[in-house]
Amino acid sequence: MLEQFFYNFVPFLYKIISCSLGAKGYFSDAERYLKKNGTGLYPPFKKISQFTHMIVLSIAKTNAVFPKLTRQFTGLLLVPVILMALVSCAGNNAEKKYRIGFAQCTGTENWKKATREGMQRELSFHPGTELIYKSAKDSSELQVKQIKELLQQNIDILLVSPNEAQPLTPVVEEAFNKGIPVVVIDRRISSSLYTSYVGVDNFEIGKMAGNYIANKFHDSPNVNVIEVIGLQGSTPSSERHRGFLEGISINPHIHIKARLYGNWLQEKSAEAFLKIKDQLSAGDVVFAQNDPMALGAYEVYQQLGIEKMAHFIGVDGLAGPGGGIQFVYDKVLDATFLNPTGGEEAIQLAFKILNKEFFNKENILPTVVIDSTNVRIMKLQTDKINTQQKDIEKQQALLQEQHRIYNTQTNLLYSTIIGLILALILGGIVFFALRNNRKINRRLAAQNEEILLQKNQLVEMTVKAKEATDAKFNFFTNISHEFRTPLTLILGPLEDTLSSPKLPFVIKNNLSLIHRNAIRLLRLINQLMDFRKIEESKMMLKASENDITAFVTEITSAFQDIARKKLISFNVTSLVRDLTLWFDVNMLDKVLFNLLSNAFKFTGDHGIINVTIDKNTERNMAVIRVTDSGVGMTQDEVEHAFDLFYQGHNTSFKGTGLGLSLSKELITLHHGTIAIKSEKWKGTTFEVSLPIGQSHLEPNEILSERPSMAATYEDIKIYTTDVEPISSQKDITAPVAKKDHSVLIIEDSDDLRTFLKRRLGDHYEIHEAENGTAGIALAYDIVPDLIISDIILPGQTGLQITETLKQNIRTSHIPIILLTARGSIEDQIIGIKLSADAFIVKPFNLEYLEETIKNLLKNRALLREHYTSELPTEARSNSSNKIDRKFINEFTAIVENNLSNEDFSVEDICREIGISRVQLYRKVKALIGYNVNDYILTVRLQKAKFLLVNEDMAVSEVAFKVGFSSQAYFSTVFKSKFSVTPSEYREKKKTGNK
Numbered sequence: 004m005l006e007q008f009f010y011n012f013v014p015f016l017y018k019i020i021s022c023s024l025g026a027k028g029y030f031s032d033a034e035r036y037l038k039k040n041g042t043g044l045y046p047p048f049k050k051i052s053q054f055t056h057m058i059v060l061s062i063a064k065t066n067a068v069f070p071k072l073t074r075q076f077t078g079l080l081l082v083p084v085i086l087m088a089l090v091s092c093a094g095n096n097a098e099k100k101y102r103i104g105f106a107q108c109t110g111t112e113n114w115k116k117a118t119r120e121g122m123q124r125e126l127s128f129h130p131g132t133e134l135i136y137k138s139a140k141d142s143s144e145l146q147v148k149q150i151k152e153l154l155q156q157n158i159d160i161l162l163v164s165p166n167e168a169q170p171l172t173p174v175v176e177e178a179f180n181k182g183i184p185v186v187v188i189d190r191r192i193s194s195s196l197y198t199s200y201v202g203v204d205n206f207e208i209g210k211m212a213g214n215y216i217a218n219k220f221h222d223s224p225n226v227n228v229i230e231v232i233g234l235q236g237s238t239p240s241s242e243r244h245r246g247f248l249e250g251i252s253i254n255p256h257i258h259i260k261a262r263l264y265g266n267w268l269q270e271k272s273a274e275a276f277l278k279i280k281d282q283l284s285a286g287d288v289v290f291a292q293n294d295p296m297a298l299g300a301y302e303v304y305q306q307l308g309i310e311k312m313a314h315f316i317g318v319d320g321l322a323g324p325g326g327g328i329q330f331v332y333d334k335v336l337d338a339t340f341l342n343p344t345g346g347e348e349a350i351q352l353a354f355k356i357l358n359k360e361f362f363n364k365e366n367i368l369p370t371v372v373i374d375s376t377n378v379r380i381m382k383l384q385t386d387k388i389n390t391q392q393k394d395i396e397k398q399q400a401l402l403q404e405q406h407r408i409y410n411t412q413t414n415l416l417y418s419t420i421i422g423l424i425l426a427l428i429l430g431g432i433v434f435f436a437l438r439n440n441r442k443i444n445r446r447l448a449a450q451n452e453e454i455l456l457q458k459n460q461l462v463e464m465t466v467k468a469k470e471a472t473d474a475k476f477n478f479f480t481n482i483s484h485e486f487r488t489p490l491t492l493i494l495g496p497l498e499d500t501l502s503s504p505k506l507p508f509v510i511k512n513n514l515s516l517i518h519r520n521a522i523r524l525l526r527l528i529n530q531l532m533d534f535r536k537i538e539e540s541k542m543m544l545k546a547s548e549n550d551i552t553a554f555v556t557e558i559t560s561a562f563q564d565i566a567r568k569k570l571i572s573f574n575v576t577s578l579v580r581d582l583t584l585w586f587d588v589n590m591l592d593k594v595l596f597n598l599l600s601n602a603f604k605f606t607g608d609h610g611i612i613n614v615t616i617d618k619n620t621e622r623n624m625a626v627i628r629v630t631d632s633g634v635g636m637t638q639d640e641v642e643h644a645f646d647l648f649y650q651g652h653n654t655s656f657k658g659t660g661l662g663l664s665l666s667k668e669l670i671t672l673h674h675g676t677i678a679i680k681s682e683k684w685k686g687t688t689f690e691v692s693l694p695i696g697q698s699h700l701e702p703n704e705i706l707s708e709r710p711s712m713a714a715t716y717e718d719i720k721i722y723t724t725d726v727e728p729i730s731s732q733k734d735i736t737a738p739v740a741k742k743d744h745s746v747l748i749i750e751d752s753d754d755l756r757t758f759l760k761r762r763l764g765d766h767y768e769i770h771e772a773e774n775g776t777a778g779i780a781l782a783y784d785i786v787p788d789l790i791i792s793d794i795i796l797p798g799q800t801g802l803q804i805t806e807t808l809k810q811n812i813r814t815s816h817i818p819i820i821l822l823t824a825r826g827s828i829e830d831q832i833i834g835i836k837l838s839a840d841a842f843i844v845k846p847f848n849l850e851y852l853e854e855t856i857k858n859l860l861k862n863r864a865l866l867r868e869h870y871t872s873e874l875p876t877e878a879r880s881n882s883s884n885k886i887d888r889k890f891i892n893e894f895t896a897i898v899e900n901n902l903s904n905e906d907f908s909v910e911d912i913c914r915e916i917g918i919s920r921v922q923l924y925r926k927v928k929a930l931i932g933y934n935v936n937d938y939i940l941t942v943r944l945q946k947a948k949f950l951l952v953n954e955d956m957a958v959s960e961v962a963f964k965v966g967f968s969s970q971a972y973f974s975t976v977f978k979s980k981f982s983v984t985p986s987e988y989r990e991k992k993k994t995g996n997k
Contacts, residue, residue, distance in 0.1 A: 100131045101160065101357055103350075104153035108139040108146040108166030113295075113325050114344065118164070118188075121346020124392060127399050129354065130406070141234075141266070143170040150174045154183065160353050164188040168238045184356045188345050190238045201345045201352055201366040208318055208340050208370055209243035212290055213250015215338060215372055216316065217257060220288065222540075224674070224701050227260040227284070231275070231291035231300060233267045243292050243318070260287065265296035272299030285312030285676070294319045294327035294339055301335055318342050320373050322385035331378040338374035380461055387454050391447070398443050405436065493521050512761060516754055526721045530661040533593070537668045544672045544704040546585040546697070551625055552577040552616050554588065558595045559614055561719045562603060570609050577616040584625050585697045585705070590669040594677075596722035597662040598629045598689050605633035605687070623695050624675070630688040636681040644679050674699045742768040744860055745785065749778030749792040749804065750822070759791065762849060763856070775799030779807055782814050786925040788863070789856060794823040794834075802833055809838040813922050815886035816929050818859040822847070863929065887930060890916070894927065898942055905968045909935050944980055947973070951989045958985045 105122065107115060115138065126132055135153060139146035143166045151174060153161060161178050165171035168191060176196040179185050184198040191200060220226045230247065233240040251257045261279055265272030272291065276283070280303060287304075291297035297317030304310040320327040320341035327339035345368055355362040373381050409432055416425045497518050501511065536542035559575045566573035602612045611632040619626050636644065647664045670677045674694055681687035697705060745768040750756040753773070760769045770785055772778035776798040782790060790808070794801035801821050808814040818840040831842045841855050897915050901907040912935065913923050927935050943965040950961045962973035962985075977985050 100133070101129075101354075102133045102135065102156070102158045103160050103162060103353055104135045104137070104150075104156065104158035105162040105164075106137045106139065106146055106150045106153060107164040108141060108143065108171075113321055114293075114319060117321050117326075118344040118346040121344050122350050123346075125347040125350035127396065129350075130403065139166065141166060143167045146171065147174045150178065154178055154181065158183065159357060160184045160186065162186045162188055162349055162353065163192075165190050165192055165238075166234070167236055168193045169236075184353075186349055186352055186356070188349050198356060199352055199362060199364050199366060201348045201368065203342050203345075203368045203370055205239045205242035206246040208342060209246025209248075209292075210250040211246075211370065211372060212243075212316060212318065212340055213247040214253065215250075215340075215374075216288055216290065217251050217254035219314075219337075220257070221254060224256055224699060226254070226257045226288055227286065228257055228288045228290060229261045229263065229276075229283075229300070230259060231263050231265045231272055231289065231296045233265065233292045233296070235264055240292060247290060265291065265299060267293055267296065269295040269299040269302075272296035273303055276300050276303035280307060283307060283309065283313075285309040288314045288316070290316045292318055293342075294321065294330060294336065297336055297339075298330060316340075320371075320381075322382075323389065328373060328378060328382050328385060331373055331375070332382050334375075338372055341369075341371045341373060343368040343370070380458060383461070384454065384458065387457075391450055395447070402436075402439075405439075409436075493517075497521065509761070513758075516758055520754060522721055527661065529721065530665050533665055533669075537665075537672075542672065544590070544700070545587050545706050546673070546700055546704055547588065547706040547708075548583050548585050548697075549588060551582050551584045551586075551627070551693075552579075554591070555595065555614060555616055555627060558592055559599065561596075561723055562599050565603055565723060566612070569603070569607075571603070571606060572611045574612075575614045575616075579616065579618045582616065582618060582625055582695075584693055584695060585700060586673055586693060590672065594666040594669050594691065595627070595629075596719070597666050598691075600722045601662065602629055602631040602633065602687075606631045607633070618695075619692065622692070624692040625695055627691040627693075628688055629691075630686065632686040635683045635685050635687055636679075637683050641679055641681050645677075742766070744768070744788040745770060746856070747772065747778065747782055747785070747787040747790045749773075749775065749790065749796065749801070751793060751796050755793075763853070767856075773797075775801070775804050778804055782808055782817065783811070783922075786814060786922055786929070787817060788929060789859060790817055790819045791852075791856075792819060792821055794821055802837060802839075805834065805837045805839045810886070812886055812890050812916075813918055813926065815890070816863070816926065818863060820852070820855060820859070864932070890926065891930060895942075898939055902943055902946055902965050903963070905966045907939070907966060940976070943967075944977060947977065947985065948981075948988065951985055952992045958989075961985065 107118065119136065122134060126134060135156060135158065137146075137149035137153065139149055146166060147170060150161070150163065150171075154177075161175075161183055163171065163175055163185060165175075165187065172192040172194045175185055175187070175192050176194055179196045179198065187197045187200045187202075189202040190205075191202075216226070216228065228251065230244070232244055261282065263272070263275040263279070265275055272295070276299065283304065289297060289300045289304075291300060294317035297315045301310055301313075301315050304313045304315075314337045315335065317327055317330070317336050317339045320339040321344075322328050327336065330336040331339055348366060348368060352362055352366060354360075412432075413425075413429065416428060420428070497514060500506065501514055501518060506514070533542065555577075556575055559573070562573065565571075599612075599614075606612055611630075613628075613630045615626075615628040615630070617626045617628070618624070645663050645667045647661070667677050670691060670693075676692045678690045678692075679687065680690070744766075746763060747770045748756055748759050748763075749772045750759070751773055756771055756773070760771065763769060767789075770781060770787060772781050774797040775792075778790075778792060778796075779799065782804075790804075792801040792804050796804075799807070801823070805819050805821065808817060808819065819838075820841040820843060821834050821839050822843050822845060824845045834842050840859055843852060843855065893916055894912065897912050901911065909920060909923065913920050916923065918926070924935055927933060927938065931938065933941070947961050947965045950956055950964055951958075954961075956964070958974070959970040962970045965973075967973035967976070974984050977983075977988070981988060983991065
């Protein structure tokens with residue numbers, strides 16, 4: 004603008020100045036210049052040049068008669084002409100201001116807000132444009148009234164988002180016929196009398212949603228869909244409904260279970276679902292014509308506790324909190340379909356219309372499905388866009404502030420500075436503004452490139468992660484297959500060897516332990532392989548018609564012997580007769596075996612286990628219940644019981660977390676359900692529900708021939724071996740020898756605990772505990788010579804056991820060996836800090852464990868010698884353990900302080916220290932190797948020897964001084980200990996000294 008100003012206006016100004024100075028010939032030159040270039044001036048100067056041309060002609064005509072007056076008039080005329088030119092330049096260069104009316108009727112608050120925000124973002128590029136907004140709050144009558152009010156406010160263009168097509172058509176046609184451009188947004192009217200339409204193809208959105216559901220559930224035999232329609236009679240509702248019906252028509256297994264009207268609102272949708280809550284089921288697929296209605300449906304399913312199995316699909320895909328993208332990201336919705344608000348596009352279209360630019364009458368906005376595959380990227384992009392938009396708004400605010408400052412300065416300069424000076428100042432301001440704009444544009448371009456780069460990196464990382472995951476799973480599957488061959492070669496010869504009647508007892512016990520754990524490993528591998536097949540959709544249902552009562556009875560018979568051994572009341576009851584079902588015997592026997600195995604594992608001796616077969620007539624389902632009186636589960640454990648690899652935290656029994664998860668998947672393949680009810684310490688009930696009949700099965704899921712049940716069952720011992728009671732029989736031929744040391748084993752694995760007991764029992768007195776709490780209590784009670792503890796234990800861990808026992812005076816001296824399957828250096832450092840004496844990683848070498856035990860007991864014996872010198876009081880502070888040192892100091896101090904007390908006894912020491920008589924004897928024996936009474940007697944005699952040599956006392960006085968009431972008894976004890984009488988000892992020492 005300024006370049007054009009200098010190019011056109013300066014020569015014109017030069018002509019005027021020349022005329023004002025009276026130079027000859029310049030009037031004619033000025034006249035010719037204006038005639039030639041006046042109409043070609045930059046548009047802001049066209050009218051000014053024409054007006055000035057008239058003035059110059061008038062001056063030229065009067066110059067001959069009044070030359071002096073002409074020069075003065077021209078000089079006075081120069082200033083207002085320049086000022087008028089500058090003002091005209093500043094005013095005419097601004098963008099023309101418009102008034103835009105926007106009447107919006109329906110839509111949720113988030114939708115309305117998103118539409119307005121989009122318009123405001125676009126209007127920020129057109130400062131000064133006024134947007135008059137009207138919201139009819141879902142009332143077509145109110146919207147018609149508001150549009151008529153807008154028409155009376157001299158708007159330049161009308162934007163309409165109609166609620167219903169028919170009621171809004173007349174008033175839109177009225178505005179169009181008055182010559183006011185009309186842009187219809189999102190929803191059409193029942194007429195073509197409008198300027199342009201911008202919005203999505205609602206029919207196409209409905210069709211895409213239908214296709215999505217049809218493809219997603221193409222393998223499901225029976226898909227029940229509930230369609231939630233927006234507002235009855237509205238254009239989007241009817242178009243999306245028609246499109247949805249066409250979309251799902253490609254999948255014949257989809258059935259419309261119900262159609263509800265949610266009026267586009269979350270609350271209305273929830274009310275509609277509550278009215279049919281008895282018809283809702285876990286496998287429903289809900290398609291709502293907008294996201295809030297889908298959320299209302301989700302809340303009702305959540306109240307019924309079946310939201311995890313149902314599927315919810317919505318439309319809108321708004322960004323930010325409360326938007327569809329957030330719902331998909333939070334896994335509330337399975338998917339949503341992007342329905343652009345059209346706010347930015349409507350404003351862009353409006354300015355094209357107002358500026359007489361080319362535009363399309365029909366402007367269809369694109370849509371896309373947003374689900375778990377792309378929601379993270381979409382959310383990252385929208386969050387980044389929102390952040391950038393805020394930055395843009397800040398920059399625009401700064402630009403507006405600069406513009407305000409610019410206008411203020413310009414107005415001041417207009418009144419004080421003329422022509423060229425003002426032009427230079429304005430040129431500088433514009434130059435800096437352009438440079439700032441270029442910087443902003445470069446920064447925005449860099450940010451856009453960064454976003455694209457991040458997007459590409461995310462896509463690349465996703466592909467690599469998928470490839471890595473697939474490779475891991477393939478390796479996992481292959482290695483699982485490879486495990487079966489060596490296990491078969493282990494179990495075959497092992498079972499053959501175990502069948503030998505001449506097998507020695509000890510070897511048979513060891514081989515039985517190997518067999519038990521090999522079977523456990525085989526079961527784990529089978530479960531892992533089955534689960535992998537399910538994940539890859541390679542496990543197909545092969546159902547046949549069978550008597551469910553006979554089938555369950557056959558399965559439960561395998562556990563009768565275990566029930567007798569554990570004295571468990573085990574009952575199987577059928578409440579119906581001749582109940583036949585279609586099921587896969589290979590799959591269902593795994594489920595029942597797993598449930599029964601868990602029941603026997605978690606139920607103690609003399610417990611109760613009941614299996615009940617019943618029929619639910621209302622649901623047409625057969626029900627199998629397995630109820631036990633075992634330890635039960637907490638509420639948190641119940642909620643996660645079917646999660647893959649989940650293990651409870653507060654139980655004495657540890658599993659793999661695979662069995663129940665696999666059972667649920669197998670029941671799901673049967674189109675049935677499995678549920679759990681449990682309460683801690685009050686038992687557990689598993690309920691398996693299977694459909695009656697075969698209508699729910701696909702043709703490829705039905706076997707043409709009925710299999711033989713006996714041949715199709717899994718190997719029973721895979722499930723029963725783990726719950727068989729461990730044999731407690733002992734080798735009666737082994738000699739029973741007196742054990743010098745006792746060892747406490749704290750281990751939750753019955754097999755490992757039994758194995759260690761057998762291996763160490765020949766040399767040590769063995770005590771057992773199956774959890775941390777019981778182990779601590781037993782350690783306090785028996786005060787063993789050594790403790791072997793696992794780190795991962797129910798209740799308190801091995802590290803907590805170490806910390807507790809090492810801080811207690813009764814047990815601080817006991818050596819502790821920690822066993823663990825996790826050999827991390829961090830765990831070892833923690834164990835050493837807690838004063839653990841040894842740390843052994845599983846699997847360990849038994850000889851190494853035995854030598855470790857011997858070495859620790861040997862070191863403890865060396866410590867005893869430290870306290871059993873000729874003068875025990877001199878060795879009190881040499882213990883390596885601070886607490887042991889404190890105990891020895893207290894013990895020896897009490898003994899020394901009471902040497903002259905002839906009534907002093909062990910009970911006095913127990914009372915002073917605060918421990919029991921048994922614990923005192925064991926503690927003193929462990930630390931100094933003396934019986935308490937022997938130690939007291941030894942100290943008294945040592946004191947007597949000192950007094951006899953160093954003090955001038957009679958023998959009777961010495962006897963009284965060291966706690967003997969009788970001189971004769973003192974002399975007898977002294978002689979039996981040192982082979983001389985007190986008098987002879989004194990004389991011998993005196994002679995020797997001389």
